Amino acid sequence: MSQNNPSQLLPSELIDRCIGSKIWVIMKGDKELVGTLCGFDVYVNMVLEDVTEYEYTAEGRRITKLDQILLNGNNIAILVPGGSPPDAA
């Protein structure tokens, strides 16, 4: 069934290739995380290491550093492999 999927690049494959390298996770809300991807499951819950969390509030940007986290996949909107930190803004 999935064999006749003409799609060239499967999303899950791309995330899988990201394991061990930096990834930038953009949540549905105003939070973003940059960290090293250690693994993920079918729900795209993920384990990240050396994480920097950016939270955009009216007062500005709040930054939190975390060693290792389990991130629930429920609130993830966008994944950016390579994970250049959102510093340009």
Add this chain to the structure above:
Amino acid sequence: MSGRKETVLDLAKFVDKGVQVKLTGGRQVTGTLKGYDQLLNLVLDEAIEFEREQDDPLKLSAKTRQLGLIVCRGTAVMLVSPTEGTEEIKNPFQEADGEQTTRS
């Protein structure tokens, strides 16, 4: 093969074409569709996110930011539309400024 439909939306015809994607939570991105799966996870290349006004998150600001190659989570995807042949029109239900809408 002809029995049941596999997907309602056949994204195959959008592959390598520009698409605009709206996500739950209000984020909006456009990019070139490079791949997808049955759960509507999307791979977009050269993706650009449209940023929103700080004081009115429903409004898009003129600011954009380059994201590059991204994966949009299917669980967050609300809308997918081809960039080509799509244009935004004025809200036909919106009254002109100053006029008050009357509701009974």
